[in-house]
Structures are given as structure tokens and as C-alpha cells.
Amino acid sequence: MARHLQITIDAADPETLGTFWAEVLGYRQMDPPGGHATWNEALAAMGVPEERWNDANAIVDPDGEGPRIFLQRVPEEKAGKNRLHIDVRAAPGLEGEPRMAALEQESERLVVLGAKRLERFEPAPPLGAGWIVMTDPEGNEFCLD
Incomplete structure (x- = not known):
């Protein structure tokens, strides 16, 4: 059975860090759901409060070959060396x-x-x-x- 890989990164600012990694890897922002033109429009339509709009971000390989990278906001700062990089x-x-x-x-x-x-x-x-x-x-x- 084939498995799909997603890499998840804890972040203080998922949008900014997602933009960085998209530039590094040649990725792009994942399309918003339901035919919405932007993620902010989609989140507003879903009733997500504006202060939560940067809780998560996802970037994808435009060719569909590389793993999706999901960035999630966490309250704590990074502490110590990564065990996986x-x-x-x-x-x-x-x-x-x-x-x-x-x-x-x-x-x-x-x-x-x-x-x-x-x-x-x-x-x-x-x-x-x-x-x-x-x-x-x-x-x-x-x-x-």
C-alpha cells in the first residue's frame, strides 16, 4: 500500500514560515477550499475568527511529487536541536x-x-x-x- 508523506513544522508564524519554505523548495500555497479566491475569504466563510487565520498553513509541490508541508502555530518557542531535519x-x-x-x-x-x-x-x-x-x-x- 502506498503512503503519502506530510511534513509538519511547529511555528510561531505559520504564514511567514510557509512563505519561506515555499521559496526554498519551489512550492506554492495550497489552494483554498470550496472555490474561494483566498484563504482569508474561505476562513471568513467558515466562521473562523480573524485572530485564528494564521493558526495553520500548508504548502505543496506544484508538480504533485513532493510531500505536503503543514505548518501549525504552537505557543512555545523552539528549544534545543531538531531530532529530525x-x-x-x-x-x-x-x-x-x-x-x-x-x-x-x-x-x-x-x-x-x-x-x-x-x-x-x-x-x-x-x-x-x-x-x-x-x-x-x-x-x-x-x-x-
Whole structure:
């Protein structure tokens, strides 16, 4: 039986963090239900109070291949290192300096979007290809791989 994967991210601001991850991954905002033009219109029609409109957000792969990413508002701040993290495959098939140059270029793009760069790990043959550790705007660690 085939399973569908969804990644859920706890967030202080699901809309802003969803916009960040959509830009990183080339995703888009999930369409609102019931033929509504916007999510705010749909939420208003459902009777959701305006102060709850940013309780959740979902982004999807426009090609329908990648997992849906659901962002949910939580009251507590992030505490400690992630036990599970996202690897953004920014240089598949590349090795050595061409790989690291591609990762550096993507790192610069993501910093402009609000990411922070933490550390670069150099390639260590035979198996270590090198990667860059970053955080999203709310401090969740992820790797450029």
C-alpha cells in the first residue's frame, strides 16, 4: 500500500514560515477550499475568527511529487536541536568543488530569504560529500546537501 508523506513544522508564524519554505523548495500555497479566491475569504466563510487565520498553513509541490508541508502555530518557542531535519538537495550529482560552489550559491540565496548559515562541512571522501548547515527564520536546522 502506498503512503503519502506530510511534513509538519511547529511555528510561531505559520504564514511567514510557509512563505519561506515555499521559496526554498519551489512550492506554492495550497489552494483554498470550496472555490474561494483566498484563504482569508474561505476562513471568513467558515466562521473562523480573524485572530485564528494564521493558526495553520500548508504548502505543496506544484508538480504533485513532493510531500505536503503543514505548518501549525504552537505557543512555545523552539528549544534545543531538531531530532529530525530537512535536507534540501541543492547539488545532486555534483562532487568536490563544483558541489560546494553550488551549495554556497544556494546558501547565499536562502540567507536573503531569512535563513541563517551555521556551519560548512567539507567533503571527506570516500562517502562524505560536504554540506552546509543552516536554520530557517524560526531557528529550525536544515542542511543544504
